[in-house]
Amino acid sequence: MKTFKLVGLSVVHDDLHRQEIPFIDGLIINKEDGQNHWLIETYLDKQYEPIFSELQKRNDEFRLQVTITNRSNDPANMIATVRSITRMNNHISVLMDGLLVRSKTDLAEVVLASLVEKGLQGEALLKEFKRQLNERRGFKNNEEKTRIQQ
Structure with missing residues (x-):
């Protein structure tokens, strides 16, 4: 098994709605079982407990995007289930448990396709493409991206 630092986490509700979950610390472990199974652990503020409690209660699989090791990496798509929630003060x-889903289209293609579908062109398309790509990668602005990459 290989362990990596988790640097970004989002619950994907549908193709247009993604909820970024800020967390204090996190790990992601590749189980190396030949079937792309991963174990994800996050330590976060208890205000996010209702989200994960509801997912656990429904016992449904849900879509998750995780960014591993470096914020400049593209998020990986996973199908996940909540195994446990442990309360620790606040x-x-x-x-x-997560299953890595390898997509045939990469993040940039997905973002670009959605913007073209909305009718954006030229400079407006380029500006919104860069903004959304950085947002999905977990950057709030270009200055943050530059600082993290250095």
């Missing part, structure tokens, strides 16, 4: 630890 924080919680959420343990999830």
